[in-house]
Structures are given as C-alpha cells and as structure tokens.
Amino acid sequence: MRIPVGRATIAAMISLILALAAAAQTPPATPAPPPDPAAPVEADWMTIPDDEIMVMSLPGGRHIVIRLAPRYAPVHVANIRRLARAHWWDGTSVNRVQDNYVVQWGDPTEGKAMPEGVVANPPAEYTWPNWDGVTRLAKPDPYATRAGHSADGWQLASNGRETWMPHCYAMVGVGRNLKPDTGTGAELYTVIGSPSRPLDRNIALVGRVIDGIEHLSSLPRGTGPLGFYEKPEQRVPIERVRLASDLPEGTRPRFQVRRADNARFEAYVRARENRTPPFFDVPAGGADICTVPVAYRRVPAAANN
C-alpha cells in the first residue's frame, strides 16, 4: 500500500505494527516499548457541555456535529442557540458549496423571520485583547506573530495586540453582508478547503465541525457564482438543527476534546512540527496552526454525568 502521507494514522499504524511484532516474539520476553510522550492520558479528555454541541441533520442519517465557542463569540452563539431552540433551520438548506472554500447553509430566501430575542446586529466578535493560549508554535505564519491552542482545545492566532480563532478547515463562521453588518448567525458556513486565513479578523467564527464534516465536504459543488447552487432542487435540505442540551437525556451526542494544557499535548505539538522517519526524512521545524489540530472523540451517551 503506497501512501503519500503520514499524519497521526501512520504513526498509529507503525505503533501497531511494532506492538504486533513485539507481541509475536516469544521468550525471552521483551520489555514493553516506552509510552508515547505525545499520547493523551484519560485525564486529558474534557467533556464538552451539552449546550455547546449542536447537531445538523441532513437526509439519510447524515449528522454534522458542531462545537460552539460561546466564550469567543457570545452574542453570535446566543443567537445561534435561539435559532436552534426555535427550530428555525428545520426546512432550510445547504445552498452553497464552493470548491476549496466553504459550504454555506441557511434560508435561501433570506426572508424567514427571526425568532424573538435574536440580536439583529451583533457586535463584531472577531478578536479579543488577551492571549489565552497555553501552547506556542515554533514559528509565526504570514497572518500572525503567535499561534497556539487554548487550554480547552481551540486553535488561536495573535498579532500581539489581539487574539482570534484562525479560519482552519472545519471552522464554522457567520455569513454577513458588508459592514456594519456582522451577520446574525442564521447563515453559517464551514471551511472545506485551504484555510481561509485572509478572513481572520474580518468575520465571526462561532465554532468548529467536530464530526461528520465529510457529509458537507463531499457535496456536489455549486456551479453558480461563488459556488451557489443554481437550481432550488440542487439545495440539500436540512431536516433539523438541535442543541444536544435540547435532546432527551440519554440520547444526547456527547463528545470530548483533548485538553492542551499538559506536557503530552506540548509533545504532540513538537511532533507535528518535526515529523520523523521512517516516512518523513526532512522535518519542517515548524507547522502552521491549522496543521496542528486538536483531537475529539465521541463518548457513549450512557457516560453522561
């Protein structure tokens, strides 16, 4: 199996091969290999609150799970929660799929009334003043002098004066018109191609797709301007959008994020910046923040507490 590529999977496969090879050995017994310093321990996994998990369902049992970021975009996320609780997105659609850019969804008529309490003109929640990262990448990138991760696993970028979430793959943002409009949150998009970092600091990010992104990224591309579907029947209907906290206990999808505030995550960051043999011969000595993603995992609903 020729593979152009490594990523975490190849490391895992190699570990598995080594483990199998070790297990296949008979006496004299060999000592267990040392633990991977970049592997998380159980305590590194943090359960995401139910009201920060939103599930969008497309026909055919295609579920897309979004983690919301209320700390960074509180007014937009409050709007989004109101929209979800009002079942506002039910019956709307995915209207735009632009290759190497974004998938966008919402009300294609843009005429659907907002539920009560939705703030029509939220503030521009694009940046915040304090750096709250717990990691720091080795090198700056063309968009930021500093990049890293928050303790609870958000990718961050900074210019020394303000901090923001970078437009990495799978990040979810708020469609808007020209300023002073910042978007209500009713029209959302997710990045499905190269990171769209020029949008950083120009638009509100509100979360990230943490499961099911392939149901969006593999949709047929729209052939109209900006990747909009040209015919209404090409749009992909949205059956429903719900917060996990609004679902019955025991049926709520539950996810955990790997915390970044520990030595194991730090070792993971360094490993991403310097890939190693046998596949990688030339370590880069650095990585862009979008190439240092944070792991998520689904946990059984029964594990609720």
Next chain:
Amino acid sequence: MRIPVGRATIAAMISLILALAAAAQTPPATPAPPPDPAAPVEADWMTIPDDEIMVMSLPGGRHIVIRLAPRYAPVHVANIRRLARAHWWDGTSVNRVQDNYVVQWGDPTEGKAMPEGVVANPPAEYTWPNWDGVTRLAKPDPYATRAGHSADGWQLASNGRETWMPHCYAMVGVGRNLKPDTGTGAELYTVIGSPSRPLDRNIALVGRVIDGIEHLSSLPRGTGPLGFYEKPEQRVPIERVRLASDLPEGTRPRFQVRRADNARFEAYVRARENRTPPFFDVPAGGADICTVPVAYRRVPAAANN
C-alpha cells in the same frame, strides 16, 4: 445574498456592478474607471505545451486536467508520460479519498506490470538548489523563508539553500513507500484539503490539477484506514488517462497559464496579501503561498499553436 467570503469573484462581481451602474448612467457621461493594475493583459497568458497536459477521465464525462512539471521532476514526469502512452491507467481506479487530505489513484492490486522504459527507482526529485521565482511574498511561513512564483506560474518555496513546490491544494504528487523508494509515478495523489506542507521536501510533486478538481474533491470519503475504500466496488473506475499530445490535433484540450513575470501579477500578489474594503476591513499584510494561486484558462482547441 450573504457571503462570508470574497476572493477574486467578489471583486469581479463588484467590478461588474460598478460597470453596470456606470453603463446605466445617462449623460453627463462618466469617464471609464481606471483599469485594474492586477488584471492580466492578453500577453500574460502562456499556452501550456500539449505534452505537459494530461487528462484523466472518469465515467460520466468527468475529466480531470493535470499540468505536468517536467522541469522540476523530469524522471518522474518521463515515467508518467510512458504510463499514459501505454494506457497503463486505463481500467485502474481511484482507491483512496481521505477527507481534508488527498485523493489517490492507481492500480489497487499494485501488481500491474510497468511499461518498458519506466524507471523503477527515480531519484528523489523533491528540491532543486536555485531559486527561480520571479515574485516574493511579503512574509515567510512556518515551512519556508521565502515563497513566490516561477515565471510560468508554479508556486515555489525555499529555505535559502533549496527550492521546492509546496503541497498546496490541487498539487499532484507521487505515492511512495518508505525510503529509498521515491515512487514510480504510477500511484498519484492530489491534495484536496488544507495544504499538506509537512510533505514538502519529503515526496515528489509532479504537477497540478488545473481543471475538474471538483470531480475528485467531492467523491465519497473512504472509510478504511487512511481513507482507502474498503470494498472494491467503492473504487471509482478510471476510463482512461491521456496526454493531450497523444490526442488527435483539434481535439486536444488546450490551457493557458497566467505568467508571473510582470507588474500586473506583482500587483495581484500584493492585492492578495492585503484584501481591501468593502468586504475586507482588516488586511492581513501577508499571505501564505497557497492562498496566492495562479490563474488558468481553457482556450478553444481551434486556437492551437
């Protein structure tokens, strides 16, 4: 139409709106707006030689056009031309679609004999010593101290000692096993997600998809390890792969690339680094090389020569 995004399209739309608004005006006539200094003139378009254009055809009239880079990976590209001329890929398949990473194609059995003349172990054509770029981006990135474009439109990166093509979206590379294997070119992949820059200098790039990438990027993701399709029937059959130079004159797909060695392209680079109102309020002051793509256009076959 709320749009999260701008890119060249929005600039084009705004230009169109302004032009229409201008056209709608009656006397007193207004002077024409000044020409966009970043727009190419006709002389900036360079026709790509027929033997550097390769077309892969999937069922249903889905054609993917690849521009080859023989200057940078001559032995690999020579292999690829031999494979295409032998019709070697006909009846093989797309075997792997890994979300936010690569689409890979070739012989899933890995047992198909090579045509005569294919070099089994090409040299590691990953880098070259001289910087041959004609543009230079304002800022380095975590993978390179310098980035820019060759006169004929390839994106380049350098560390001051060697130059290489970066793993941007749509770049085509050669699958390989562990070293000293570099891959023959029979197993190819293209990047369909975030740029895979850690692969830079670790694998041979041989070209770029310049048309039809959406036929690969929207394929269903494989559910096996590394995104390989688990069942043979999930693989996407390849009907044929041909060099344009092996097709009858008059039927050859013909493409042009925008040359980078002129003031208009330089202005385009600067504009990509500093997006402007009305949509963008905060210019980044820089861009990564993958966010400064080079334009291609199809020209009528009748325009050959």
